[in-house]
Amino acid sequence: MTAAPRNSTNVLAIVALVLSFLGLTSIFGVICAHIARRQIRTTREQGDSLAVAALWLGYFYIGAAVLCLVVYFAIAGQGS
Numbered sequence: 342m343t344a345a346p347r348n349s350t351n352v353l354a355i356v357a358l359v360l361s362f363l364g365l366t367s368i369f370g371v372i373c374a375h376i377a378r379r380q381i382r383t384t385r386e387q388g389d390s391l392a393v394a395a396l397w398l399g400y401f402y403i404g405a406a407v408l409c410l411v412v413y414f415a416i417a418g419q420g421s
Contacts, residue, residue, distance in 0.1 A: 353377035354388035354395065361399035367406075371399035 354377040361370030374395035381389050 348385070348387050350391070351377050351381050351384070351386040351388035353380060354391040357395035358391050358398070361395040361402065364402050367399040367402035370395050371403070374399065 353373050357370045357373035357377050359370070360366040360373060363370075374392045377392040377395075378389060380386065381392065
C-alpha cells in the first residue's frame, strides 16, 4: 500500500492572512496573498481560501484607512 501524497497548505497564504488581520501591515498582506494565489495555482497546494480571505481583509483595511485619512484632512482643512 502506498500512501497518498499529502497536500499541504501554502505557508505564504497563512502569513498573508496574519498580516492582513493586523491592519497596519495589510498592504504587505495583500501583496503576499497575490503571490500565494499564484503559487497555489502552480503547485496545487491548499490555502486558496486563506489567500482570498487575506485579500478581502487587507483591501477592507486599506479602504478604511484611506477613508479615515480623507475625512481627517477634510475636517482639518476647515480649521480657522
